[in-house]
């Protein structure tokens with residue numbers, strides 16, 4: 164039976180550039196839409212709402228989840244995807260980002276961009292006549308990840324207000340934690356946020372400045388730490404860990420060796436494994452945007468509190484909700 168879904172009206176025709184563009188009403192509506200779509204799909208139904216619409220992903224950086232889930236989301240809505248590959252495109256002949264965007268924009272209703280440079284997003288939005296989904300702009304933001312992370316917390320714990328969350332790992336270059344901190348502090352009455360990072364890899368001051376008014380207004384406790392402790396682990400409803408963004412340190416000029424050495428030295432203090440979870444509550448979740456490297460042990464995978472593989476699947480339904488709202 165064809166279901167009637169209601170798009171989130173404020174997203175219609177809009178680019179998704181930053182986690183800061185979403186209101187609490189937008190987020191609540193996207194979560195409900197994603198959960199409704201999940202129920203419909205998991206009951207064995209299909210959706211044809213974007214029949215005839217075309218999406219082109221432009222990925223100038225590697226991806227497993229974001230690329231595939233945006234493509235799967237478009238296809239599960241009845242739309243089509245152009246199989247554009249940067250590696251075999253005229254980018255190799257020296258074509259600029261703007262001209263590449265103009266080209267794919269001429270063939271598509273929506274573009275999905277991942278790029279190692281933060282400024283590439285604004286350049287692409289400037290060159291496109293259709294909405295651009297930010298699938299990660301350098302160390303900047305990853306807004307659809309923050310939305311799927313919020314959906315994960317809501318679906319797994321029943322609420323986002325009132326939680327205590329630790330963001331762990333490379334908070335300096337990790338774009339998922341930048342977007343998630345902005346989205347959560349702006350829209351939810353969190354109890355406490357722990358920012359757990361080794362020296363040199365702390366949350367950038369500009370992100371802290373950005374969230375400080377919301378943190379104060381909502382009375383959110385914010386605590387920085389250099390490593391995980393039994394107290395932090397025991398206090399959290401969500402342990403959100405991340406890998407060292409090695410490629411960003413390798414690509415930039417100074418201080419890299421120091422930051423990477425600091426991460427290596429701090430590794431054991433950041434590791435989440437089965438033994439560490441002995442201090443955690445019975446009802447809590449471990450999240451990771453993935454890919455994991457060695458900051459999250461495989462011995463956690465069989466623990467019911469390990470939510471990171473479920474988190475990937477929530478991403479499919481959140482991206483369906485986003486594309487449907489932008490294009491419907």
Ligand code: ASP
Pocket residue numbers: 299305337338339405406408452453454
């Ligand atoms: N996949 C996420 C990103 O692209 C996290 C990561 O790569 O560590 O930002």
Ligand code: CP
Pocket residue numbers: 225226227228229230308452453454
């Ligand atoms: N979470 C995430 O963005 O994964 P990918 O880098 O594999 O897309």
